[in-house]
Amino acid sequence: xxxxxxxxxxxxxxxxxxxxxxxxxxxIAWDKTTMVLVTARSGGTTGLGWxxxxxxxxxxxxxxxxxLVVGTDAMSVPGxxxxxxxxxxxxxxxxxVGYALGAVDTALWDLKAxxxxxxxxxxxxxxxxxxxxxxxxxxxxxxxxxxxxxLTHWAIxxxxxxxxxxxxxxxxxxxxxxxxxxxxxxxxxxxxxxLFVDANGGYTIKQAVRLMxxxxxxxxxxxxxxxxxxxxxGLALIRGMIDADVAAGEYGSDxxxxxxMCAAGAVDCLQVDATRAGGYTGWLQAVAxxxxxxxxVSGHCAPHLHAPVAAATPNLRHLEWFHDHVRIESMLFEGTxxxxxxxxxxxxxxxxxxxxxxxGVAAGYETQTPG
Numbered sequence: 001x002x003x004x005x006x007x008x009x010x011x012x013x014x015x016x017x018x019x020x021x022x023x024x025x026x027x028i029a030w031d032k033t034t035m036v037l038v039t040a041r042s043g044g045t046t047g048l049g050w051x052x053x054x055x056x057x058x059x060x061x062x063x064x065x066x067x068l069v070v071g072t073d074a075m076s077v078p079g080x081x082x083x084x085x086x087x088x089x090x091x092x093x094x095x096x097v098g099y100a101l102g103a104v105d106t107a108l109w110d111l112k113a114x115x116x117x118x119x120x121x122x123x124x125x126x127x128x129x130x131x132x133x134x135x136x137x138x139x140x141x142x143x144x145x146x147x148x149x150x151l152t153h154w155a156i157x158x159x160x161x162x163x164x165x166x167x168x169x170x171x172x173x174x175x176x177x178x179x180x181x182x183x184x185x186x187x188x189x190x191x192x193x194x195l196f197v198d199a200n201g202g203y204t205i206k207q208a209v210r211l212m213x214x215x216x217x218x219x220x221x222x223x224x225x226x227x228x229x230x231x232x233x234g235l236a237l238i239r240g241m242i243d244a245d246v247a248a249g250e251y252g253s254d255x256x257x258x259x260x261m262c263a264a265g266a267v268d269c270l271q272v273d274a275t276r277a278g279g280y281t282g283w284l285q286a287v288a289x290x291x292x293x294x295x296x297v298s299g300h301c302a303p304h305l306h307a308p309v310a311a312a313t314p315n316l317r318h319l320e321w322f323h324d325h326v327r328i329e330s331m332l333f334e335g336t337x338x339x340x341x342x343x344x345x346x347x348x349x350x351x352x353x354x355x356x357x358x359x360g361v362a363a364g365y366e367t368q369t370p371g
Contacts, residue, residue, distance in 0.1 A: 005074040005115055009041040010066045010104065014055045015365040017328050021146070023139040026168025026202025033324055035332075036061070036099070037362070038107040042074045047111025048355060051275035052302060052325065053099035055367070060100040064088060069104060074115055077108045081281040094253040098276055105279025106305055114352040120308030121346040124280070130343035131310045133303065134196060137323030138165025138185065140177075147181065148188050150323065155189040160342045162194035162318065164222065167211075168202025175207065179214055186218040196222035197244075203227055205234045212242040220244045224271070235266035245269055250300040252277050255285045262293035269317050273300035280309050291315045304329045304336055308346050308353055319344070329355075332362055 015035045022031050036057040040047040051057060065084055072080045084104065088097040113123040135154030138147055147165065154160045165185050167178040186195055197220050199208065208226035222245050227234040229248040239246040245268035252258050253276060261267060270290040274283040283306075290297045291314070299306035299319035303326060310319050321339050330336045333355040337344040347354050 005042045007040055007042055007069055007072050007074050010069050012038045012058045012061045014058050014367050016367045017365050022141045024141045025166040025200040027200045036103050038103040040107040040111045045114050047107045049103050049107030051099040051103040056096050057100040065104050074111055078281055081105050098253040102275040102279040105281050109280045110352040117351055119348045120353050121311040124312035126311050127314050128311050130345050131307055132318040132343050133321040133339050134162035134318050135160045136164045136320045140166050140169040151188040155193045158340050164196035167197045168199030172203040172207050182215045182218050194221050198224035199226050201225045201228035208238050209241050232264035232266040236264055247271055258286045258289045270295050270297045271300045272297050275302050283309050287313050301325050307344055311346050
């Protein structure tokens with residue numbers, strides 16, 4: 001019987017993938033991305049999950065979570081999630097433990113769906129056939145030609161009606177260039193595409209407000225992390241002084257974080273990242289908190305991991321089609337989705353998340369396999 005199916009094996013691998021160009025936002029730069037990829041097995045069925053985080057996540061999974069998860073009921077994912085949270089108490093959930101938890105939880109949900117022969121979206125209870133996405137990248141390291149090329153690809157070639165660029169360059173010290181790039185983006189995408197910006201906490205409160213006044217003609221409708229997401233008072237103040245929606249939440253690790261952000265009136269739309277917030281189980285808690293405050297949610301990054309649960313989220317606004325992760329997931333997995341027209345559609349005919357690993361490709365980026 002499926003109710004007696006047990007998790008027989010849990011494995012994780014660390015994959016390090018160079019970016020296709022140097023990338024940066026307002027407060028950090030990088031030239032490679034690390035994925036911690038988890039597989040959970042029961043009989044001949046394999047579930048797949050992952051997080052984008054440090055290689056140390058793999059050590060947490062191997063030493064702390066694997067002994068706990070192996071032998072558990074594959075149908076009882078929330079119960080296993082609770083035991084993992086309890087086991088990680090002294091290691092503190094925010095950060096590495098939370099990322100590791102997210103990777104394992106998403107693999108366990110995927111395993112359950114595949115054992116039942118259901119797509120993940122249908123296991124959770126599909127609300128939307130199509131998940132709206134926004135093109136995301138526009139890194140501060142890009143020159144005008146590269147920015148134009150990327151925005152044209154999303155807005156014109158793929159017909160995605162909403163796009164986002166990074167601003168707040170060098171901790172807000174290059175506002176002149178930020179303004180230039182915002183106006184460039186509006187010129188490239190035309191009048192009918194929504195323009196989003198993301199400062200990754202690079203500005204002060206007054207800087208962020210002045211910037212929106214300076215680029216009022218560009219009609220920015222989404223301002224992500226104008227100041228640090230830890231500054232709930234600052235986010236709320238900015239929200240009251242600008243027309244664009246203020247968004248934050250991508251670093252949320254538990255339900256208490258999201259409750260504090262919503263209760264502070266800090267955001268118009270709450271961002272949630274299942275790879276950081278405790279997997280799909282954590283996502284479902286976060287979106288319930290948002291709904292209780294009358295807010296929509298937006299999925300942060302990892303689009304192919306988020307697509308199934310986003311399709312089952314009543315108060316979903318959209319999902320981030322993030323350049324770096326889209327490129328990685330398209331390279332590593334068979335079964336990836338097409339955002340043409342501005343939406344992606346989880347396939348109900350494919351069990352689980354619908355993905356399979358291209359093992360030959362993955363092996364080329366593998367840097368660590370814990371025992």
